[in-house]
Amino acid sequence: MYRKTYLEIDCEKLKNNIINIKQNYPNYEYYFGVVKANAYGHGSFIIxxxxxxxxxxxxxxSLEEAIKLREYNKEIPILILEPIHLQYLDKCIQHNITITVSNIEYFNELLTINLPKKLKMHIKLDTGMSRLGLQSSDELDKLINRLPDNPNLFLEGIYTHFATSGINDKHWDNQLEKFKQITKNVDLSTIPIIHMGRSLTLVNHEKIPFCNGIRLGIAMYGMSQSMPIPTGFRAFLRNIRNNHNKKKLNISPTTTTNNLKLETAITLYSEVIELRTIHANDFVGYGALFTAQKDTIIATISIGYADGIPSNIKHVVINNKKYDVVGSTCMDMICVSVDDSVKLYDKVTILGGDKLPIKEVSNECGIRTYSLFTGIRNRVPRVYKNGDDYTEINY
Ligand SMILES: Cc1ncc(COP(=O)(O)O)c(C=O)c1O
Structure with a gap:
């Protein structure tokens, strides 16, 4: 690494998150780690x-992502959550990769393909997202009946995806009902893996009795999804309205708090590459959006929106002290108003740590935590901390 801008990932924290999740929710057989988008920005190394x-x-x-993971682990089964082009099935067989079958035309074509070895497949059902999946019991029955036509196809799983948390809306319950309705003629006990939920499902709902798998994304990366219990008169009124709605719509019981002790594992660092003092009426950056009112020390930091930080980032931390970002974020640099304790080449925390928690930064910048995690570009090297060992990887 030449430029000292990097994302540090604490592997122990990720591992402990899984252990903690499994201690709190031990009743699944299959805990899927959702590691798309370079493991939500953390990088495949973490698997x-x-x-x-x-x-x-x-x-x-995607198949690209699945094959990339094989550089780090040859054994763990990998499911691709989207359909892949059928001419690449040999790659799936070669790398022990499971495909998703999400529409009947695709399946019909799949039946005609001469598979040299067993290929594992999971059926995706569309229970409401209107994105991917079979939509009716008719379609599913046809598919199941024709499965024996290709003896090397192995139906290992069936799944769907929830659009909402289902806390104050009926969509979640409706999706569960739709799943039951589409699968009504299928003996689910003959399918080895049934998975419907994601992180929010895990923490907000009772386990769905017939599901033995859960797909973990954002919780695994440290977001507990616990919602603070709101206080105050307006919250009181909102609560009355929500409870009324729950009764009226017959929404199943949900939990908004949990005992998970999860930690985010990433900290984004950069450094001060230049310092200057500007005077009253001097401006900073493109568009002259910040004008100094008095003598001001400006530290230039070697990170910008091309590294994936939000272009409206508000603060950084240097030597344990929070400073304001001033002027507009450039492609490769930001400017920060600092005091004279800041020195050239001081380390700067951009995201993470106790002063810039992911949740707080995402709220402050008005972007989703998912976007913050996955936004950090590959030009930022990843440095993995494993106890006292550090490994740098450039993806
Ligand atoms: C099909 C599917 N399952 C599971 C997940 C994980 O979701 P979460 O990060 O909310 O746990 C995702 C994320 O986008 C997804 O698309």
Whole structure:
């Protein structure tokens, strides 16, 4: 690494998150680690820590991502959550990768393909997202009936995806009902893995009795999804309205708090590459958006929106002290108003740590935590901390 801008990932924290999740929710057989988008920005290197913590299946969105994971682990089963082009099935067989079958035309074509070896497949059902999946019991029955036509196709799983938390809306319950309705003629006990939920499902709902798998994304990366219990008169009124709605719509019981002790594992660092003092009426950066009112020390930091930080980032931390970002964020640099304790080449925390928690930064910048995690670009090297060992990887 030449430029000292990097993302540090604490592998122990990720591993402990899984252990903690499994201690709190022990009743699943399959804990899928959703590691698409370069493991939500953490990088494929982390998968072995996730596996040590208890993840026993991985899920990604493309064949590229799945094959990339094989550089780090040859054994763990990997499910691709989107359909892949059928001419690449040999790659799936070669790398022990499970495909998703999400529409009947695709399946019909799949039946005509001469598979040299067993290929594992999971059926995706569309229970409401209107994105991917079979939509009716008719379609599912046809598919199941024709499965024996291709003896090398192995139906290992069936799943769907929830659109909402289902806390104050009926969509979650409706999706569960739709799943039951589509599968009504199928003996689910003959399908080895049934998985419907994601992180929010895990923490907000009772376990769905017939599901033995859960797909973990954001919780695994340290977001507990616990919602603070709101206080005050307006919250009181909102609560009355929500409770009324729950009764009226017959929404199933949900839990908004949990006992998870999860930690985010990433800290984004950069450094001060230049310092200057500007005077009253001097401006900073493109568009002259910040004008100094008095003598001001400006530290230039070597990170910008091309590294994936939010372009409206508000603060950084230097030597344990929080400072304001001033002027507009540039492609590769930001400017910060500092005091004279800041020195050239001081280390700067951009995201993470106790002063810039991911949740707080995402709220402050008005972007989703998912976008913050996955936004950090590959030009930022990843440095993995494993006890006292550090490994740098450039993806
Ligand atoms: C199909 C599917 N399952 C599971 C997940 C994980 O969701 P979460 O990060 O909310 O746990 C995702 C994330 O986008 C997904 O697309």
């Amino acid at each position: 072995n820590s996730l596996i040590e913590g208890g993840i026993n299946y991985l899920a990604v969105s």
